[in-house]
Amino acid sequence: MSYIGYKNNNLFVENVSVRKLASKFDTPFYLYSESNIIKNYKSFSSNFIKSNPLICFSVKANSNIQILKVLKKMGSGADVVSGGELLKAIKSGIKPNKIVFSGVGKTEEEVRLAIKKNILLINVESENEAILINKIASKLKKKITIGIRLNPDINAPTHKKISTGKAEDKFGLSKASLISFCLNIKKFKNLKLNAISVHIGSQILSENPFKKTLKVLEEIIKRTKINFKYVDLGGGFGITYKKNDKKINLRNYSNLVEKFKKKYNCNIIFEPGRAIVGNAGILVAKVQYLKKGSNKTFAILNAGMNDFMRAALYDAVHNIIPIIKNSKKNKGPLEFVGPICETTCKFIKYNKYQKLNQSDHVAILDVGAYGASLSSNYNTKPLIAEIIINKTKAKVIRKKQDINSLLNQ
């Protein structure tokens, strides 16, 4: 069942007309379907039901606290990459024993916070980080449970800017360094090595790189003879942004994970972000101006790369649909662009599109992940509102930022 779709040519999110919301609230705004988030979470967890994993939602994908609360209610933990995300996850009610902390550059302050909050795992990304954690833990007279992140040198077919598991990428330890670290763990008196973690990239649409990663993990477990209490397999599960995008076969991968869990008697952790929230959000924007170019029409939206960065940053393709469909045609190609003074502030070009008028509203699709969380004040534009729909109810979960708050900095 889809929670975002047309009824009589009018776009609805659950039972709420987007047109009505666009006349009530200042555009642009993010609009989410709570039921869609819940459906995605259930579908992800049912795919892996046999390995009974701890699902730690990757907060970087969408860090709105109300969304974290929805996921907390579903039983989710959190994967965080900063002190701020850690505090937000805890504030949402997620228990520290369901929180893992990744990231290559954790500061002393962040390490101290993670230790103080007693989180499940600090996923260590370098030997020098382990030295720092050990030093802080020793001062605090504590033994800290850590995971060690592997860089498996696997090339996952995805955009080069969101690949994290190749040798040249900054993440994790190479196989050789990781094995040596594990074999010398006793020298870190205040660390307890409870986990091995891995995350090979994002928006991965084939299960093959995940399968290859399991093989590398097996090899490490055999060579170190460590019985890791947790194996954290990261996130990265892709969603379909384009009609022809392949669908990842999670069932098949799930069977392998189940076998792996049984063989090595470990607990499995996943860190999905995009797969939980990606298709559950749209960005509602207004056509500010139409402008004739030499061979196309520009539809200049009032939303730009400051509000939604993925197209500019990753050349990501996000479809844009009208909130009211009509049967008239635009003359010639139409390109949706934003107002920011950068050539890359553009979204998508269509050769054929319906007739649009100035002040019409449109929706940029599949922006629930890495949308609001990646937005900025570039060009001194305020952060836009976020609204969530639950059946017939619309709730503002982030107010549009007051422009005055930007003027004194």
Ligand SMILES: Cc1ncc(COP(=O)(O)O)c(C=O)c1O
């Ligand atoms: C360590 C880690 N875990 C999980 C994720 C979530 O990835 P995704 O949203 O593709 O599931 C990321 C994102 O890049 C990450 O860096």
